[in-house]
Amino acid sequence: MTKKTSPSPAAIKAWARLMRVSRQLVERAEDALKDSSLPPLAWYDVLHELAEAGEGGLRPFQLIERTLFAQYNVSRLLARLEADGLVEKLRVADDGRGQTIRITDKGRETRRRMWAVYGRSIAELVGARLSDDDLDTLAALLGRLRHPAAPA
């Protein structure tokens, strides 16, 4: 558990499982959305953050912090969301470089419809397979892998 350059078998196995399972789950969730003719998960993440932010909206750089998407990715994703009428870009008074992104009613509606499908995927893919206790344990272990390290 101390700093080494070579991973233990337990570390390798946990890593491999993490890589494989997370990819599988993402794929399943994406497929479920596609089957319902809904946009991809990335759109949900952004709409979710914007919905939580409320009327004040968020600056693109705040979305970057919250979602882990790259800057150029957010820039283009927002362009697509705006083109679809799911968000609106507002000039912000005190910073001429920036803008504020606000979710529209249509955006909220889309998010709602996505959640109906996405939430079901989560329920089926993890909720139905682990007890709440095990889910808590899993979340706690994963929490210790966050970067930068979170306080205990």
Added chain:
Amino acid sequence: MTKKTSPSPAAIKAWARLMRVSRQLVERAEDALKDSSLPPLAWYDVLHELAEAGEGGLRPFQLIERTLFAQYNVSRLLARLEADGLVEKLRVADDGRGQTIRITDKGRETRRRMWAVYGRSIAELVGARLSDDDLDTLAALLGRLRHPAAPA
């Protein structure tokens, strides 16, 4: 824990952590490889499978089964690996449609150099943060999320 359409808060939290942490870890590992001017993780996955397969090599469809990559993805990845001399494609006698992919010495060498970096990432990102006991617990919990469900 029974089949529901709406996920519990514990399920949502575990899901969110899983999505976020796995993305962070992949990104870190990819960055480490890039910093060493090495190919991306996907190449490692394929070289690893081929190295394990030995002289007999593997058919592309076997790689697809083992790696979860899409068919077209494997097809093009193998083309790049072949162009770099890391694998070779052999016609297979008893099936005119197919081919067998075998790793070359150069491929083995590349895999080795990738593992030096990749293994260190694993050691630092997970090995240094959780005890082996916790890693085993994590792997076991993740194992129960595999699809299709593995036998207990």
Added chain:
DNA sequence: TCTATATAGATGCAACTGCATTGATATCGG
């Protein structure tokens, strides 16, 4: 055998990603 269907793998095209850079505004130091 001859036709229909299934499987292995490749590929054209459109969309998306990653990288580097750019344009624009803000802030800091003198």
Added chain:
DNA sequence: CCGATATCAATGCAGTTGCATCTATATAGA
């Protein structure tokens, strides 16, 4: 106040992915 530097966001270009389709061979069924 001015120039240097930093931050916010967009974008050109190359590489990759996803989708659908295509070619080729194999297998099954009449």
